[in-house]
Amino acid sequence: MATERGGALPRVVILGAGFGGLSAAKALRNAPCDVVVIDRRNYHLFQPLLYQVATAALSPAEIASPIRSILSRQKNARVLMARVTGVDAQRKLVNLERGRDEPFDYLIVATGARHAYFGHDDWAKSAPGLKKIEDATDIRRRILLAFERAETTDDADERKALLTFVVIGGGATGVEMAGAIAEVAHWALADEFRVIDPTQARVILVEAGPRLLPAFPADLAEHARKALEKLGVEVHLGRAVEHCDDNGIVYGGERLAARTIVWGAGVQASPAAKWLDVDKDRAGRVVVAKDLTAPGHAEIFVVGDTAAVLDGKGQPVPGIAPAAKQMGAYAARVIFARLAGSEPPGPFRYRHAGSLATIGRSAAIADFGWLKVTGWLAWWLWGIAHIYFLIDFRSRFIVAMQWFWSYLTFRRGARLITGTEADV
Amino acid sequence: MATERGGALPRVVILGAGFGGLSAAKALRNAPCDVVVIDRRNYHLFQPLLYQVATAALSPAEIASPIRSILSRQKNARVLMARVTGVDAQRKLVNLERGRDEPFDYLIVATGARHAYFGHDDWAKSAPGLKKIEDATDIRRRILLAFERAETTDDADERKALLTFVVIGGGATGVEMAGAIAEVAHWALADEFRVIDPTQARVILVEAGPRLLPAFPADLAEHARKALEKLGVEVHLGRAVEHCDDNGIVYGGERLAARTIVWGAGVQASPAAKWLDVDKDRAGRVVVAKDLTAPGHAEIFVVGDTAAVLDGKGQPVPGIAPAAKQMGAYAARVIFARLAGSEPPGPFRYRHAGSLATIGRSAAIADFGWLKVTGWLAWWLWGIAHIYFLIDFRSRFIVAMQWFWSYLTFRRGARLITGTEADV
Numbered sequence: 001m002a003t004e005r006g007g008a009l010p011r012v013v014i015l016g017a018g019f020g021g022l023s024a025a026k027a028l029r030n031a032p033c034d035v036v037v038i039d040r041r042n043y044h045l046f047q048p049l050l051y052q053v054a055t056a057a058l059s060p061a062e063i064a065s066p067i068r069s070i071l072s073r074q075k076n077a078r079v080l081m082a083r084v085t086g087v088d089a090q091r092k093l094v095n096l097e098r099g100r101d102e103p104f105d106y107l108i109v110a111t112g113a114r115h116a117y118f119g120h121d122d123w124a125k126s127a128p129g130l131k132k133i134e135d136a137t138d139i140r141r142r143i144l145l146a147f148e149r150a151e152t153t154d155d156a157d158e159r160k161a162l163l164t165f166v167v168i169g170g171g172a173t174g175v176e177m178a179g180a181i182a183e184v185a186h187w188a189l190a191d192e193f194r195v196i197d198p199t200q201a202r203v204i205l206v207e208a209g210p211r212l213l214p215a216f217p218a219d220l221a222e223h224a225r226k227a228l229e230k231l232g233v234e235v236h237l238g239r240a241v242e243h244c245d246d247n248g249i250v251y252g253g254e255r256l257a258a259r260t261i262v263w264g265a266g267v268q269a270s271p272a273a274k275w276l277d278v279d280k281d282r283a284g285r286v287v288v289a290k291d292l293t294a295p296g297h298a299e300i301f302v303v304g305d306t307a308a309v310l311d312g313k314g315q316p317v318p319g320i321a322p323a324a325k326q327m328g329a330y331a332a333r334v335i336f337a338r339l340a341g342s343e344p345p346g347p348f349r350y351r352h353a354g355s356l357a358t359i360g361r362s363a364a365i366a367d368f369g370w371l372k373v374t375g376w377l378a379w380w381l382w383g384i385a386h387i388y389f390l391i392d393f394r395s396r397f398i399v400a401m402q403w404f405w406s407y408l409t410f411r412r413g414a415r416l417i418t419g420t421e422a423d424v
Numbered sequence: 425m426a427t428e429r430g431g432a433l434p435r436v437v438i439l440g441a442g443f444g445g446l447s448a449a450k451a452l453r454n455a456p457c458d459v460v461v462i463d464r465r466n467y468h469l470f471q472p473l474l475y476q477v478a479t480a481a482l483s484p485a486e487i488a489s490p491i492r493s494i495l496s497r498q499k500n501a502r503v504l505m506a507r508v509t510g511v512d513a514q515r516k517l518v519n520l521e522r523g524r525d526e527p528f529d530y531l532i533v534a535t536g537a538r539h540a541y542f543g544h545d546d547w548a549k550s551a552p553g554l555k556k557i558e559d560a561t562d563i564r565r566r567i568l569l570a571f572e573r574a575e576t577t578d579d580a581d582e583r584k585a586l587l588t589f590v591v592i593g594g595g596a597t598g599v600e601m602a603g604a605i606a607e608v609a610h611w612a613l614a615d616e617f618r619v620i621d622p623t624q625a626r627v628i629l630v631e632a633g634p635r636l637l638p639a640f641p642a643d644l645a646e647h648a649r650k651a652l653e654k655l656g657v658e659v660h661l662g663r664a665v666e667h668c669d670d671n672g673i674v675y676g677g678e679r680l681a682a683r684t685i686v687w688g689a690g691v692q693a694s695p696a697a698k699w700l701d702v703d704k705d706r707a708g709r710v711v712v713a714k715d716l717t718a719p720g721h722a723e724i725f726v727v728g729d730t731a732a733v734l735d736g737k738g739q740p741v742p743g744i745a746p747a748a749k750q751m752g753a754y755a756a757r758v759i760f761a762r763l764a765g766s767e768p769p770g771p772f773r774y775r776h777a778g779s780l781a782t783i784g785r786s787a788a789i790a791d792f793g794w795l796k797v798t799g800w801l802a803w804w805l806w807g808i809a810h811i812y813f814l815i816d817f818r819s820r821f822i823v824a825m826q827w828f829w830s831y832l833t834f835r836r837g838a839r840l841i842t843g844t845e846a847d848v
Binding site for chain 1: 466483502557558575618825826833841843
């Protein structure tokens with residue numbers, strides 16, 4: 001049993017209330033310990049649908065739930081909204097930006113990942129990525145504002161650049177963003193302008209590798225490429241982006257004038273490896289032991305996008321929500337066993353339930369290993385799965401209604417240009 | 425018939441797509457003219473429900489609809505997202521911040537009002553008002569962040585100040601804000617904190633005048649005061665606020681420590697009077713003629729919160745949505761008649777349909793002149809009226825669902841702390 005202080009219960013501190021952190025907290029519901037969940041946000045974000053906020057289909061609150069609400073009935077859980085600045089592994093303290101350090105007996109680090117620019121951080125300003133609510137409303141503003149400005153400009157070149165949308169990166173985020181931007185241009189805005197024709201907008205998806213969606217089988221990825229092209233997206237494979245700025249990109253030696261660029265090309269783990277002073281892989285993830293503990297720290301677990309783990313076949317566990325949930329629940333089981341003095345579970349084993357990606361209206365791909373599905377059936381599977389996994393009943397219902405409405409009308413319900421840039 | 429340029433139809437330019445501007449645009453649907461609606465936002469905002477965004481009950485997109493969508497089927501209407509910098513009445517041009525001037529034959533100015541600090545503009549930083557979406561998400565952030573910070577602070581005085589919420593101004597905005605903040609503290613957050621007890625939060629409504637809601641009969645205003653006190657709001661009448669800063673307010677010579685202050689005490693019209701170089705009243709509104717034209721400008725109409733108009737009894741027409749709609753539609757009728765060369769309508773006559781204000785769950789007041797209603801019946805009337813007047817079907821449905829869910833669960837669906845301050 002872990003160190004107790006003055007008869008108090010052992011403290012399990014969880015950093016991050018994403019999929020990994022929350023699933024750990026919930027799995028400790030009946031454990032003989034106090035659980036403290038620390039996040040710099042007051043909400044859990046359903047990141048798989050963030051691109052729908054960026055493309056005006058959903059509102060932020062529809063994919064975000066207050067962490068306090070989620071855990072309000074779990075009596076052994078406390079929620080702290082605070083920014084973590086470091087971990088003192090020796091003294092078992094989490095350092096916070098404001099207020100006291102938080103002591104722990106067990107620590108679960110589930111602080112996720114951020115998009116990365118591979119040494120080109122100056123591209124961030126021109127090519128925002130998509131990880132936070134603010135990223136999504138920023139991208140939404142850029143996309144909608146580009147159409148508005150194209151409508152008012154007299155300069156033909158400027159209009160062309162405003163109506164050129166570039167998405168960098170052919171992973172799931174890039175594919176979903178490109179498809180959704182094309183839908184906005186070709187359907188949602190189609191009849192609403194008098195000078196420009198939004199259906200003439202160019203949407204360009206650039207991927208440095210030879211194919212889209214490396215996590216999917218080649219035939220499904222090819223299906224996705226064709227579905228994107230059917231939506232009017234130009235897919236450029238095998239061309240690395242060499243430069244980004246406010247005027248556009250340079251790729252394959254060629255300049256492309258574009259006012260709106262979205263970055264979906266890479267992620268970098270949170271600084272957990274630095275906090276713990278342990279080895280990390282190229283993406284900054286902590287290389288954890290088979291029980292998900294950090295090397296040399298039997299009481300510190302690292303889960304989700306912050307951890308580098310191999311599955312049974314020696315392949316890296318993907319950075320997706322189900323993987324993070326499994327890791328969080330596993331770390332909680334190990335801690336529970338140690339607290340109870342019972343047999344610890346065997347090494348972490350990732351169970352891949354399947355991969356899903358959506359391209360646009362009635363187009364998606366699904367890979368369950370034993371079964372591959374494309375087209376409208378995959379699209380319905382995708383929709384049902386995402387509604388099912390939304391964390392609260394209200395969100396599920398409201399998102400289902402928004403989608404139903406969009407499906408019937410071809411419109412998008414959250415077309416707001418908000419924030420400082422909107423003060424034009 | 426107005427001047428035509430090169431065979432083109434006469435141009436009616438409408439500044440502002442609030443209730444007044446949109447109702448004018450729609451009333452010109454079949455008029456022999458081109459209609460240009462200019463707004464610096466891309467959406468029409470249903471301001472009467474803005475306080476529900478500020479108190480986490482609704483999402484911004486649920487009370488905002490893209491102006492282009494609203495007018496997409498009106499073939500003679502064009503929408504321009506641009507900021508107006510002035511009006512050249514002589515040359516009949518509207519000056520825009522970016523791009524060409526917009527020529528007009530007729531102009532309808534419907535640019536609304538902004539909150540005003542009566543010469544204390546430095547109070548704005550500490551006591552934000554509620555007119556824009558960004559105001560609402562800013563106030564929501566302040567309210568929710570105050571509870572989060574109270575939970576983490578060790579300083580008892582600081583905790584007390586964080587849990588003290590001051591609303592300045594006893595008009596409809598102030599009453600609705602105070603009631604809604606009390607509901608957030610006493611119901612929505614009640615069981616979610618472990619250190620503080622949100623139900624102990626103080627909500628204080630300060631009004632300089634002798635009573636609340638001067639637009640309502642005294643007995644209804646008194647009913648509202650009692651309903652607020654039942655919700656736990658402290659109502660302080662007859663005490664003017666002498667100072668506001670980040671530490672709280674000074675009122676009646678007394679200092680009150682509070683970290684969250686909301687301003688609902690006064691409005692100032694948009695700078696239309698300055699643009700047109702005509703007389704304005706104390707609130708900056710253009711004193712218009714009986715046909716709502718600006719003095720000396722037969723082709724320029726001023727409507728809504730930007731216009732000072734008297735009703736049949738010599739009372740000022742109130743700054744509410746139905747009044748703005750009536751003025752917009754009236755100005756359109758005058759223009760239509762002039763374009764058609766037919767008899768112009770008589771002077772503008774305001775028809776007051778009734779006044780509604782809500783205090784909280786199952787509590788509201790309604791005054792129809794011939795009938796006064798209070799309590800749950802008024803609350804249902806208020807809810808049905810507001811859903812009915814929401815501009816699009818999607819919003820109506822989603823808002824109804826959100827309210828229904830909140831009513832059943834006592835929870836609030838949009839409890840997001842977003843924006844720069846959230847990066848704690």
